[in-house]
Amino acid sequence: MVKGTKRRVLLTGATGFIGSAIHRGLTLAGLPDIRRLLRRDDPATPVDPARAVRGDLTDPASLHGICDGVEVVVHAASYIGADPRRNREVNHLGTCHLLAEAARADVRHVLYISTAAVYGTGPHQGPAEGVLAPAPGSPTSASRAAAEGEVLAHGGSVLRPHLVYGPGDRWVVPTLATLLRWLPGWIDGGRPRLSMIGVHDLARLVVALVSTTPAPRGRVYHANHPDPVTVHAAGEALARHLGTRLPTGDVSAAELANLALPPGLRRRQLDLISMDHWYASDRVWAATGCRPGAAFPNDLAHALQWYPDLAARHRT
Structure with missing residues (x-):
């Protein structure tokens, strides 16, 4: 495959967390024509x-x-919420409508930014692409899995990141910090491993795939840093950079089941820190020729700039 080709791009979701990072990446890469929906x-x-x-x-x-x-x-636009009808209308049918227009204009190179959440509840211990069948556990994940199927049938490709953090993140790091601050002890010693990627690295992968000739067709890529991070290492990084309070000792599954969750958290979010959710992610880096940046524990140099409110809240 040849890299460096300049191509005209239509970007959906350009004002969102991931989409805005992709737009910055495409602009910095010097692509001459970037059209935002x-x-x-x-x-x-x-x-x-x-x-x-x-x-x-x-x-x-x-x-x-x-x-x-x-x-x-x-295609980086998505609805993330509990309304099944809205999920279907935006994520699944909206993707169908976009693909129909792409087909009318004879655009075959479609890259969909999906999520590893389509795999559902873990544990997931390093499967490569194609090993696990999607088993979504929420309306959002189900609609995005359906959208994936439409994109692949069109001949497009799919990126499945797991936990994306960095400028604009309002879910991953805040949720991890809140869970760790609330926990009375480490679950399984903090040993469960997570796949994570900085939004800046995810954008670099997108830019590389957009610039690749011939375009990848019908491929699914796990889009994460190739090295998973343990919950304990992630927690230590949050404590170091944001002052997040960490658990002490250990807590059993039985004890955890009897604890009331803080407002805004759900039981399924405990899956993030209680079992493995990591995915072999070397293939996309090899396909693009990109080199991954630092893994999460060493990639929070700008944490105070990215999460100033979170830092202030967790230091009180």
């Missing part, structure tokens, strides 16, 4: 048709023409 209910700002178009994934008529002149679609 912005929702029609976004704040009214001047839109240059060459740089941005307005539309709604749930309204196929509004998407007409958005792929004209485009060579690659990077």
